[in-house]
Amino acid sequence: MSNLIEQLLNGLTLGSIYALVALGYTMVYGILLMINFAHSEVFMAGAFLGWATLTMAQSLPAPWGIILAFAVGMAGCGSLAVGIEKCAYAPLRRAPRLAPLISAIGVSIILQNAVFLWRNDFLAFPLVFPQIQIPLGAVQISLVQLVILASSLILMFFLWLFVNKTRLGQAMRACSQDREAAELVGIPVDQIISMTFFIGAVLGGAGGILYSLYYGSIKYNMGFVPGMKAFTAAVLGGIGNVPGAMLGGLLLGLAEALGTAFLPQAEWKDVFAFGILILILILRPRGILGERTSEKL
């Protein structure tokens, strides 16, 4: 029983990371109706920026290193995403739907390979947190897991505040619902779009660092599978729906943890997640919290 609870805690931990990354996918999809394929590489970039910062800031006392890593990682990823949006997606806003997808894949390949050409193998991520277990009732939770859960929840809370309680967040929601109408009421849509990419990437980059803290190593292609899973989480919760992405991430993490109990081999776990994605898209494409949409004839 306690083993099950520990598994579920693992699931929640990973799930919260999936949720962070899923938010990036869902917000961009909400505004532009496009799947930002390159988001998984932003996740990876966060991990690498975090690694670089930690490596260079080794002399700093305890919490400052990781805090700086988060700052650099998140800001760096945000800028990267805005840059990608301006160069590779903005020119294609009126193009047929296939074009931005192809461009996104291209960007994804470019980013992965840029890193590959620099370092084509695993890189150890510095052990920032001591490996201590904290008792939680009948079970134990590691410090890292606690940090991850806490950070994710805090970030998600701030996002929720932003989206629901600020004017900019309101503008974002307006653009998501009807871009043309938002433009007509004077909302600077281009800037809102850039901001959406920025925020999504900030969360994704944070997710990348948290993921690296958990697994202890980074690699040029580390974004591929977690990216897929985060996208699955976004679809599960209802693509375009912000609380949906959070819910989807946590649910997927839990489901994966339960699945692991039956399919111990690591790669089968990935198949499980893909399988869930396919099932949702076939059976209930709008996800849990999503709404039915249809094209105007």
Add this chain to the structure above:
Amino acid sequence: MIRRINKTLRIQWPVLLLIFLAILLPLFLENTFYAYFIRILGLAGLYMIIALGLNIVVGYLGLLDLGFMAFYAIGAYSMALLSLAGYGFWWSLLASVLITMFFRLAVGAPVLRLRGDYLAIVTLGFGEITRIVLNNWDSLTNGPKGLSLLSSAAVQPIHFFHRTISTNTDFYYLILFFVVLCVVISARLEDSRMGRAWVAIRENEIAARLLGIELTRMKMIGFVASAAFAGAAGAIFARWENFVTPESFTFWESVMVVTMVVVGGMGSIPGVLLGAAIVVLIPEALRNVLGTEFVSWRYLIFGVALVLVAIFRPQGVWPNKRMSRELKLEEKGGSQNR
């Protein structure tokens, strides 16, 4: 006589010339320093076959398929397993193609009614699932260690009338034959009621549906037909390499084939052939001009090419020319002026 062949096959003379040269080429290269180039051309040919297959889905139907190489893998593994079981090449080839088409049918059935971007993700998912299954089902596929066809006595040599097909040059001609065959098949499909329905679906799905075109069925036929190409190529590759392993069929390979079609020209037969040639020949060019360490730059180049093409030349390097058939519009009764 050339004119006669021209008329019956309706091919233009530059194409015939190209085929003629392609047939002669290995004879010139064979015993020279450049003999290895025959193998590279053969590989290019295999990719041309795959690209022609993907062209049906991405080019004509306009559906982004990111897991196409999974079917190349299924074709290869089917051929490997059948060969190890002692079955002859030609029957195994037919069987491999049919097996591949069957899997495509099974995978396609539930997902073809999904919208474009979702379909892209799902095909990617299926591609990965296929690779993972091949990598982990050790009892069938020998997992990451792969299947070797060299050691087993059960594997029959490939007979073609009185000859055997075994050298790089032999495979070159086999592949060349299949490239020409696949071009003919593609051209015939393109210029037919089916081909027009596919392009109509790509251009405006709603209008196509309201003109009485059954969307799911037409997509399914295109989907399954495309898999035949990939399966055939995979099966040939398995016997050529005499070795199959899951690592040859990754997401990267699928992206590479998409690059061939998109950069070459979606829906354009000469375009995708050119795209395949470019994608295979770029690493070689890199190797010879800049050095072997630059070969791994090829994916970077493909990525940049994809972005540039998407933004600046979405129709590809050699676009599809639907107008080139020049149908005579004047009828008895005089032409109508606009």
Add this chain to the structure above:
Amino acid sequence: MILLETNNLGKSFGGLVALHDISLAIEAGEIASLIGPNGAGKTTLFNLLTGVYKPDGGQINFSGERIDLDTPFRITHRGIARTFQNIRLFNNMTALENVMVGRHCRTKLELIPALFRTPGFYREEHEITQSAKEMLKFVGLLGAGNELAGNLPYGDQRKLEIARALATEPRLLLLDEPSAGMTQAESLELVRLIEKISKEGVTILLIEHRMSLVMKVSQRVHVLDHGVKIAEGSPGEIQSNPKVVEAYLGVGEETREIQELGHA
């Protein structure tokens, strides 16, 4: 003989009632119009007729048979074709090819004949090409046959859409705002084309905002407003119907047109 009739047809989207209790009948061979202010539900009605939506209430009968649960595939086969408010041509296909796609539902050969180029294949392709050319000639676009549909001038694009719909050999042709964006001269050409189509025996139902066109071409006019049918009659009757004028009040252009035509 009644070709198409709807009985108490209703359609809602979530909480919004788009159509309520719509009952109308179209006689075989007639030219009828469907008018009403924007948002009245006219295109929704077309979508119900062509199987894009399923009704929430009531039924649709075509030639005596119930069709409201049919798929667009079945409905096209039965002989109902339509054009669209926002032109939906296959832009990267030539005009001729666009019309050839229209022949799809009346032909059948698929994979094997295409691959092996059987005599039957060539026969069917010849028939498709010939009838497509006939359709282009009929609407006056034969010379533009090899142009890409996306490159055609706007008025020609609308004509092409009609030609494509005619290629399906419809008994009932639904035209959704065919004169939108046309000049007055093009609109007159359209009137002639519609009459020409009617002479071929095709029943026509059009959604239109251009009152001059409606009055000139229709034998019967049905008026919708806010999802409800408010009037039906000959063009003359509709012009003097106060409910119709009131429905359009404030819209300006059409009210003026109606009143002007009433005084003409």
